[in-house]
Amino acid sequence: xxxxIIGAMKEEVEILVSEMEIERIEKKAKMEFNYxxxxxxxxxxxxxxxxxxxxxxxxxxxIDDFNVNCVINVGIAGGLKKDIFPGDVVVATDxxxxxxxxxxxxxxxxxxxxxxxxxxxxxxxxxEKAYNACKNSVYNKYEKGxxxxxxQFISSGExxxxxxxxxxxxACEMEGASIAQVAYLNNIPFVVIRSxxxxxxxxxHMDYEKFSPIAIQNSTKILRDxxxxx
Numbered sequence: 001x002x003x004x005i006i007g008a009m010k011e012e013v014e015i016l017v018s019e020m021e022i023e024r025i026e027k028k029a030k031m032e033f034n035y036x037x038x039x040x041x042x043x044x045x046x047x048x049x050x051x052x053x054x055x056x057x058x059x060x061x062x063i064d065d066f067n068v069n070c071v072i073n074v075g076i077a078g079g080l081k082k083d084i085f086p087g088d089v090v091v092a093t094d095x096x097x098x099x100x101x102x103x104x105x106x107x108x109x110x111x112x113x114x115x116x117x118x119x120x121x122x123x124x125x126x127x128e129k130a131y132n133a134c135k136n137s138v139y140n141k142y143e144k145g146x147x148x149x150x151x152q153f154i155s156s157g158e159x160x161x162x163x164x165x166x167x168x169x170x171a172c173e174m175e176g177a178s179i180a181q182v183a184y185l186n187n188i189p190f191v192v193i194r195s196x197x198x199x200x201x202x203x204x205h206m207d208y209e210k211f212s213p214i215a216i217q218n219s220t221k222i223l224r225d226x227x228x229x230x
Contacts, residue, residue: 002042003227004068006058007219008175010047011212012075015220017045026065029057033066039227044068051151052097052178059182070126071183071190072226074219076211077147077173078154079199080164086204087140087214089222090170091130092147092192094119095177098163099150109166110148112181119146120180123189129226130191137221145170147192149177157200164201171196193222 007013020038027033034045044066048058055073062068077090084090096110096119103109111118127144134142146169154160154172163172176192183190195215198205 001070001230002044002066002068003230004059004062004066004071005043005045005223006048006055006062006071006073006179008048008050008055008075011216012219013045013047015216016223019220020045028061028065031058031061033061035066039224041227041230043227048175051174052149055175056178056182059179060186063182063186063188068188070123071179071188072126072223073176073179073190073192074223075173075175075194076197076215077171077194078160079196080160080169080172080201082202084143084170084196084199085141085202086196086198086211088196089134089138089140089142089218090147090194090196091127091134091142091144092122092176092194093127093144094121094146095180095192096120096146096148096167096169097150097177097181098148098167098172099152117184120177120184122180122191126189126191129229130193130222133222133225133229136225138218143170147171147173147176147194149173149175155200157203160201193219195219
């Protein structure tokens with residue numbers, strides 16, 4: 001088994017890379033793919049860059065060039081429920097691209113035209129492994145639920161409330177649903193895990209300098225536990 005692990009930003013995966021046994025580094029599309037062993041499992045860990053296109057390109061390379069058997073995406077997100085706070089973790093059950101809008105043609109907001117699904121559902125086994133890993137690794141609250149993605153950094157509480165009402169989502173970020181779409185099209189199991197950095201709906205936020213180590217710690221502990229049990 002080969003596990004592909006994607007973080008949008010270097011900070012989100014740098015500890016994982018430092019702990020793995022790197023066999024080789026391959027560069028493609030201005031990304032560095034670190035191939036080797038982590039927790040006795042073959043892994044490819046990569047920083048995709050921010051946004052849906054970067055994340056989609058990265059995922060397809062993992063599938064085509066490294067023949068990964070599954071994809072795990074870790075990173076940060078904004079909370080969309082009143083009771084979700086910085087430091088909490090959301091394990092995605094499914095993902096939707098909130099900025100896909102062909103409602104003019106009668107499609108539901110978020111529906112990708114002519115695709116046979118509205119949302120992209122994470123692999124149930126990977127979701128359970130991630131959620132169980134949270135029980136052992138995360139000191140804050142952890143939830144399972146929908147995550148929405150779009151090429152927008154949203155800081156408006158009103159806009160975030162609208163996303164919650166429209167999609168009943170737990171978190172909002174900029175890559176996960178595009179990774180999910182590529183995995184779906186290739187029939188590759190995947191899961192998306194997000195540490196919450198802020199929540200404009202309940203007015204909470206954490207300085208990035210303070211939050212970043214917490215998010216990295218969460219991701220590293222969760223992945224250690226997940227891979228150990230895969």
